[in-house]
Amino acid sequence: MPIVPVHAAAAGGPVSASLVLPDGEHARLPLVCFFPDAGGPRGTMTSMAERLASHGYAVLIVDPYAHLPPYEPFDVKTVFTDPPERARLFAMIQAFDTKQIVADAAALADAITDVRVTKERFGTMGYCMGGRIAFIAATILGERVAAVAAIHAGGLVNDKPESPHRQLASVRARIYVGAADQDASCSLEHQAALDQALTEANLEHQIELYEGAKHGFAVPDFPVYDEPAAEKHWQRVLALFEATLR
Numbered sequence: 001m002p003i004v005p006v007h008a009a010a011a012g013g014p015v016s017a018s019l020v021l022p023d024g025e026h027a028r029l030p031l032v033c034f035f036p037d038a039g040g041p042r043g044t045m046t047s048m049a050e051r052l053a054s055h056g057y058a059v060l061i062v063d064p065y066a067h068l069p070p071y072e073p074f075d076v077k078t079v080f081t082d083p084p085e086r087a088r089l090f091a092m093i094q095a096f097d098t099k100q101i102v103a104d105a106a107a108l109a110d111a112i113t114d115v116r117v118t119k120e121r122f123g124t125m126g127y128c129m130g131g132r133i134a135f136i137a138a139t140i141l142g143e144r145v146a147a148v149a150a151i152h153a154g155g156l157v158n159d160k161p162e163s164p165h166r167q168l169a170s171v172r173a174r175i176y177v178g179a180a181d182q183d184a185s186c187s188l189e190h191q192a193a194l195d196q197a198l199t200e201a202n203l204e205h206q207i208e209l210y211e212g213a214k215h216g217f218a219v220p221d222f223p224v225y226d227e228p229a230a231e232k233h234w235q236r237v238l239a240l241f242e243a244t245l246r
Contacts, residue, residue, distance in 0.1 A: 001020060001021065001022065001023055001053060001054070002020075002021040002023070003018050003019070003020050003046070004018070004019045004021060004114070004211035005012075005017075005018060006018070006019050006060065006108050006111055006112055007111060008085045008104070008107040008108045008110065008111035009107065010100075010103055010104045010107040010108070010165065011096070011100065011103045011107070012067050012100045012103065012104065013067060013107065015063075015066045015067070015107065016063075016066070016102045017060055017061055017062050017063060017066075017104075017108045018041070018046070018049075018060075018061045019058060019059070019060050019061075019112060019114075019117075020046070020049040020050055020052075020053040020058070020059040020060075020061065020145075021053060021058055021114070022053045022054055022055075022056055022057070023054075024060075024125060025077075026056055026116055027116065028116055028118055029056065029057060029058040029114070029116045029117045029118065030056075030057050030058070030117075030118050030122070030123070030241065030245035030246065031057070031058045031059075031109060031112070031117050031119045031122035031123070031245075032052060032057050032058070032059050032060070032123040032124070032125055032241065033060050033062055033105045033109065033116060033123070033124045033125075033134070033137065033239055034048075034049050034059050034060060034061050034062065034063055034125055034126065034130075035053070035064065035105075035124065035125070035126030035127075035129075035130030035131070035134050035137075036061065036062075036126070036127065036130050037076075037126070037127040037128035037130050037134040037219060038062070038074075038089060038092075038093055038128055038129050039073075039074050039076040039079070039089075039214070039221075040063060040064065040065050040071075040073070040074065041063050041172055042073055042074075042076075042221075043221075044076075044167070044220055044221040045061060045232055046061065046221060047220070048219070048220075049061050050083075051083050051234070052125075052238075052241075054156070054235070057123075057241065057245070058112070058116075059113070060105070060108055060109065060112070060196075062101060062105045062108065062133075063102060064096050064101050064129070064130065064133065065092055065096055066101070066104060067096070067097075067100060068092060068095055068096060071088075071092065071118060074088075074089055075218075076221050076222055077222070077223050078228070082173035086182050088148070091151070093129065094235075097235075098132075098133055098136055098141065098235065099136075101133055101135060102133065102137045102140045102141065105116075105124075105137060106144070108139060109122060118245075120142065120143070121143070121144055121146040121245075122145065122146065122245070123144055123145070123147040123148070123149070123222070123241050123244065123245050124137045124138065124148050124149070124173075125148070125149035125150075125151070125181055125237060126149075126150060126151070126153065127151045127152060127153075127216075127218060128151075128152055128153065128154065128215070128216060128219075128240045129152050129153075129154070129155075130153075131149075131150035131153025131154075131177075132150065132153045132154060132155050132156060132164065133153065134148050134149065134150050134153070135148055135153060135156055135164055135175070135177075136164050136167075137235050138171045138172075138173040138175070139164060139168060139170065139171055140166040140170075140171065141225070142171065142172060143172045145171075145172070145173045146173055146174070146244045146245060147173050147174045147175075147176075147241055147243075147245060148173045148174070148175045148176065149176045149178070149236070149237045149240055149241075150176070150177045150178070151178045151218050151233055151237075152178060152179065152180040152186070152210075152215050152216060152217060152218065153185075153186060154182065154183065154185025154186050154215070155185060156177070156186065156190065156194055157186075157189075157190040157193045157194050165193060165194045165197040165198075166197065167179060168197060168198065168201040168203065169201070171201065171203055173203070174203070174204045174205065174240065174243070174244050175203060175205040175206075175238045175245075176200060176205070176206050176208070176236055176237070177191075177194065177205070177206070177207045177208070178208055178210060178218070178233045179191055179207060179208065179209050179210065180210055180213050180214055180216070180217055180235060181209060181210060181211050181212050181213055181214065182213040182214070183214070183215045185215065186215075188209075188244055191207050191209065194207060206236075208236065210226075210229045210232070210233070212225070212226075212229075213226045213229035217229045217233075218230045218233045219228060
């Protein structure tokens with residue numbers, strides 16, 4: 001499956017990403033901006049992007065750490081139980097700028113030269129912190145984002161005025177949130193508050209609780225990977241993009 005480098009001059013400086021394209025002849029390829037989890041771009045994320053691309057999409061893998069110094073890859077199976085590695089990971093999470101990453105995604109989308117890729121409006125999707133970025137992208141980019149798939153995303157609801165669930169005025173996307181069970185970062189109370197905010201904003205949406213599935217359930221290299229739940233999320237994501245990007 002072709003993977004093409006994309007380069008752009010973004011507001012925060014030069015940035016690069018990988019564009020995953022499906023095999024075969026396609027007259028039109030809807031674009032999806034894909035935001036990895038805290039582990040960053042790696043083989044598993046590429047494989048997931050390839051799975052989406054195989055259904056006829058162009059998938060842009062956007063690196064949340066693109067403007068940070070080069071780093072050694074993380075082993076996501078052990079990073080949260082290894083104190084030094086956990087500290088290194090959380091330092092990187094705290095260092096990146098979400099608005100900058102969203103601006104990167106828009107600049108990179110504009111820089112795609114493959115004429116088959118429809119990039120005026122696109123979908124966003126992501127996992128864990130990447131799901132939060134995918135959601136925030138719709139609040140910043142407005143009309144440009146047609147659909148959001150936020151999978152076991154945390155931090156969509158908090159008590160601050162700038163909480164993502166309070167920034168819906170410009171959103172024009174259809175939104176799907178796949179919530180992990182017993183997830184403090186997206187609790188039942190958070191889900192209720194998010195549902196109320198999306199309803200009041202007249203946005204088409206679905207917030208689905210994956211009962212028994214833990215935070216990280218959809219990502220194959222996570223120790224909590226849950227294959228039945230992961231397969232279910234793929235059904236939901238593909239249906240969302242089929243309805244909004246085709």
